[in-house]
Amino acid sequence: MKTRKPIALVEVKEFLFKKLLLLSGLTAIALLVGLFFTLLFKSSLSIHKTGFSFLYQSTWDPVKEVFGAFPFLLGTMITSLLALIISIPFSFGLSIFLGEYLKEGIGRSILNGTLDLLAGIPSIIYGFWGLFVLVPVIRNFESSIGVTAHGVGILSSSIVLALMIIPYSASISREVISLVPSDLKEAALSLGATPFEVIIKVILPYAKSGIFAGVLMSFGRAISETMAVTMLIGNSNKIPTSVFSPANTLASVLANEFAEASEAVYLSSLIELALILFFVTAIFSFLGRLIIKKWMVAQ
Amino acid sequence: MIKAQTLQSRLIQDAFFKMAMGVLSSLLMLPLIFILFYIFSHGISAFSWEFFTQLPKPVGEMGGGVSNAIIGSLLLILISALVAIPLGVFIGVYLSESRQGRIPEITRLCIDTLQGIPSIVMGIIAYTWIVMPLGSFSVLSGGIALALMMLPIVTKSTEETLKLIPDSLKEAAFALGAPYHTTILKVILPSGKSGIISGILLGIARVSGETAPLLFTAFGNPFMSVNIFKSANSLPLLIFNYATSPYQDWQRLAWGASLLLVLFVLSLSILAKVVVKK
Numbered sequence: 001m002k003t004r005k006p007i008a009l010v011e012v013k014e015f016l017f018k019k020l021l022l023l024s025g026l027t028a029i030a031l032l033v034g035l036f037f038t039l040l041f042k043s044s045l046s047i048h049k050t051g052f053s054f055l056y057q058s059t060w061d062p063v064k065e066v067f068g069a070f071p072f073l074l075g076t077m078i079t080s081l082l083a084l085i086i087s088i089p090f091s092f093g094l095s096i097f098l099g100e101y102l103k104e105g106i107g108r109s110i111l112n113g114t115l116d117l118l119a120g121i122p123s124i125i126y127g128f129w130g131l132f133v134l135v136p137v138i139r140n141f142e143s144s145i146g147v148t149a150h151g152v153g154i155l156s157s158s159i160v161l162a163l164m165i166i167p168y169s170a171s172i173s174r175e176v177i178s179l180v181p182s183d184l185k186e187a188a189l190s191l192g193a194t195p196f197e198v199i200i201k202v203i204l205p206y207a208k209s210g211i212f213a214g215v216l217m218s219f220g221r222a223i224s225e226t227m228a229v230t231m232l233i234g235n236s237n238k239i240p241t242s243v244f245s246p247a248n249t250l251a252s253v254l255a256n257e258f259a260e261a262s263e264a265v266y267l268s269s270l271i272e273l274a275l276i277l278f279f280v281t282a283i284f285s286f287l288g289r290l291i292i293k294k295w296m297v298a299q
Numbered sequence: 300m301i302k303a304q305t306l307q308s309r310l311i312q313d314a315f316f317k318m319a320m321g322v323l324s325s326l327l328m329l330p331l332i333f334i335l336f337y338i339f340s341h342g343i344s345a346f347s348w349e350f351f352t353q354l355p356k357p358v359g360e361m362g363g364g365v366s367n368a369i370i371g372s373l374l375l376i377l378i379s380a381l382v383a384i385p386l387g388v389f390i391g392v393y394l395s396e397s398r399q400g401r402i403p404e405i406t407r408l409c410i411d412t413l414q415g416i417p418s419i420v421m422g423i424i425a426y427t428w429i430v431m432p433l434g435s436f437s438v439l440s441g442g443i444a445l446a447l448m449m450l451p452i453v454t455k456s457t458e459e460t461l462k463l464i465p466d467s468l469k470e471a472a473f474a475l476g477a478p479y480h481t482t483i484l485k486v487i488l489p490s491g492k493s494g495i496i497s498g499i500l501l502g503i504a505r506v507s508g509e510t511a512p513l514l515f516t517a518f519g520n521p522f523m524s525v526n527i528f529k530s531a532n533s534l535p536l537l538i539f540n541y542a543t544s545p546y547q548d549w550q551r552l553a554w555g556a557s558l559l560l561v562l563f564v565l566s567l568s569i570l571a572k573v574v575v576k577k
Contacts, residue, residue, distance in 0.1 A: 093323030122508025
């Protein structure tokens with residue numbers, strides 16, 4: 001009798017602990033679902049009022065209560081795409097160089113440290129530095145080739161954005177490249193292939209879908225970056241005409257205008273922008289992970 | 300037709316490619332050195348006793364410091380850590396304990412998605428969940444926004460660490476008659492301690508530089524405030540507001556704050572690496 005009671009107590013504790021773990025797992029699900037429905041609910045006013053024209057309407061004028069998100073969608077796409085194009089040679093070069101050529105030594109630690117530090121610097125610092133160092137350089141460049149010299153604009157933000165996503169995309173492609181089986185590489189080497197030929201003819205064809213997934217995820221990362229872009233893009237609600245013109249991204253509009261939005265429709269339109277941003281980034285990261293998972297299972 | 304290449308040309312091709320990749324990789328060091336040098340050279344001159352102990356002065360008055368932003372940042376980190384660490388570790392334990400099944404699969408997906416959500420969206424969520432009902436900007440709402448960002452990082456590192464712990468450890472504890480919760484809390488978690496702590500440090504490093512979630516939650520405040528239901532300043536917010544201001548003295552404070560923030564974030568990341576090596 002005396003020993004039975006504690007055991008029953010222990011069993012109750014065990015049961016409660018398992019339920020507590022389950023509950024914490026469910027909390028994560030509830031958080032994401034709650035987040036999504038909060039955005040949906042708070043933007044319903046704007047969704048009802050403007051419908052799909054919100055996406056292709058090109059005027060954003062809070063004073064006249066005209067809300068079209070097209071300039072921001074375009075700005076986001078151009079900025080992120082340009083950043084991705086700038087970053088790819090570097091992140092690709094890094095993952096190849098560290099993965100296949102420089103396998104040990106002090107040079108490797110220095111490059112790894114560089115990546116870690118670049119990844120650790122906060123977004124706001126990139127923005128501050130860009131504003132004071134990069135923007136004057138770009139402004140000089142712009143006046144030397146004869147376009148309106150804003151300094152701030154798509155080009156400046158894309159360069160800083162590229163710098164910020166390089167550590168992320170390099171780490172993904174390194175991981176993908178490291179998953180290429182070494183027997184394949186060794187087989188090619190033993191047939192007399194040079195390391196260059198191994199990379200071009202074995203590693204890249206083998207890892208291509210994984211690398212593609214990494215590019216998708218980096219793109220999602222570029223879209224979600226806020227502060228540095230907000231400081232560098234010039235905040236113009238017009239449709240950008242060239243890579244030098246000031247523009248706005250979804251995230252930078254939110255950062256600039258959310259605090260001053262007082263009318264219900266304005267606030268709701270801004271939250272709809274957040275909903276779009278949420279969707280786009282979620283889709284990119286989901287697709288990227290799905291492709292990597294499929295690729296790993298297929299091997 | 301297969302183009303016949305001499306061995307010589309193939310080797311040259313390889314050497315050239317290797318050099319190109321090496322040059323591209325090393326080029327990355329330039330912006331890093333440039334950024335760090337610029338922040339150090341501009342920030343160090345702002346450091347003084349006043350910088351750490353005084354409040355920012357109004358426009359036109361020289362001097363002043365960022366003490367309120369330092370306290371505000373620490374307070375925000377404290378709140379976010381108190382919320383995100385226990386929950387994140389528990390979710391991590393849950394995911395590593397139940398590797399198969401529908402609910403863990405969905406939980407994992409949710410955590411991954413949460414990690415990808417832009418920080419500005421987290422700010423808007425904290426605004427609608429906390430600022431709107433309470434009716435004022437507050438440190439609490441900022442802390443919650445940061446906690447939402449920290450949660451996936453803590454969860455992921457806990458899960459990854461605990462997955463690596465051999466099952467035999469758990470079986471040994473069970474064989475001794477230890478109940479499930481004792482096994483997890485006294486055997487599994489302590490043996491994964493360094494990995495979990497490193498994840499927590501990385502999470503703190505990540506959120507302490509975040510600005511976007513604080514714009515409409517902690518909001519900023521020129522005075523000292525330790526009331527978590529009121530708005531307060533923080534280092535990233537101060538950098539944002541002062542960097543974009545036209546006053547040189549404010550910009551000087553912003554450079555000092557940038558240096559302080561960079562030092563804090565980078566030493567946390569280094570500490571996280573050291574912890575995990577042990």
